[in-house]
């Protein structure tokens with residue numbers, strides 16, 4: 439496997455997004471010490487640019503699904519753009535990334551679009567895109583510990599997928615994990631994942647925002663490391679979504695990328711990846727971004743309506759899209775920057791819209807979780823109102839695997855979801871084991887059976 443070398447080494451450091459203050463990468467820091475701004479990992483562009491774009495493309499393509507640790511991972515195949523200095527022996531990878539990009543041409547026609555593809559980020563070890571960030575964060579913790587920084591445990595607040603991913607990666611590394619979950623607000627699969635990994639699971643009678651307040655306070659003890667996406671190491675892994683997407687589309691991004699948003703780390707990561715691609719001369723044109731929210735947890739939507747000034751915090755209400763039931767998103771300033779840089783819009787979907795959009799797209803080979811349903815519903819709405827034009831290409835970021843949300847899927851087809859009128863519901867045909875009745879049932883649906 440080829441190692442790229444520039445005359446000056448590839449390097450990354452921490453930088454405040456507000457005041458620009460820089461910090462060494464190898465310290466525990468989640469907010470600027472000067473102004474309390476959010477922190478980015480920034481790369482040395484001069485070093486990266488010594489490698490021509492064509493060379494980066496060839497290298498990333500050669501490594502894609504290459505059978506060698508850790509470059510076969512969709513994230514670590516881009517190691518120089520992620521954590522260039524980390525020792526390979528510190529990398530904790532569970533084969534994340536390199537997820538399918540699936541064209542759905544008939545659904546595109548139904549929506550009135552030239553091209554629609556779905557990036558299946560949930561086809562991953564713990565069933566969501568959170569794996570992309572956690573492999574980087576947990577690997578970084580291993581390298582911090584190797585440098586003598588005393589980290590006893592990693593901790594996060596979660597709407598279900600962050601905790602599943604953190605628990606899996608930390609257990610692979612043998613690092614203790616503490617997760618804070620909002621009681622009764624996550625799926626059964628999401629609860630059993632960190633339990634299986636042996637995590638300390640603390641279920642709190644509050645919502646995600648309440649869990650977030652507590653984890654921020656607990657992690658002021660620097661030996662308990664914060665793993666929420668406020669931590670920029672997560673963003674570093676997640677930004678490879680954009681690179682992988684460009685790679686899978688012959689180094690061209692679509693006209694639009696539609697992505698569900700909760701705490702808004704993922705849209706920030708998406709934007710960061712696009713900036714890096716542009717900066718390194720890998721793409722000519724940048725896409726527009728749509729952040730899709732549930733109408734019951736829509737602080738970004740409301741803020742967008744008011745021109746993206748102050749965040750319009752809300753008390754998030756119960757929604758089928760439980761992983762984005764967040765009223766006070768930590769990465770709001772990063773998301774504003776993403777929307778401004780990429781002609782962004784924000785759309786919202788009701789419970790009925792998201793559930794039906796997910797089910798309708800399932801009829802095209804997919805198996806959608808409710809968050810992907812939100813993104814699909816918003817895509818449909820933006821095409822109908824002319825924001826997305828019929829000749830444009832769209833990629834929907836699917837954030838989780840539908841199998842993690844079996845209550846949502848069965849509830850839809852049983853017709854028992856609140857506020858949802860199931861338009862694509864399907865039920866088993868229950869019959870006695872009699873051939874005549876079976877033949878009749880088939881004939882009723884597909885015509886004469888000989």
Ligand SMILES: *Cc1c(COP(=O)(O)O)cnc(C)c1O
Pocket residue numbers: 566568599600667698699700701702703704705761762807809837838
């Ligand atoms: C975490 C998550 C999101 C939201 O991502 P943010 O970075 O919080 O905006 C969307 N969908 C699923 C399935 C998630 O797990």
Ligand SMILES: [Zn+2]
Pocket residue numbers: 454455456457458459470471472473474475
């Ligand atoms: Zn600052």
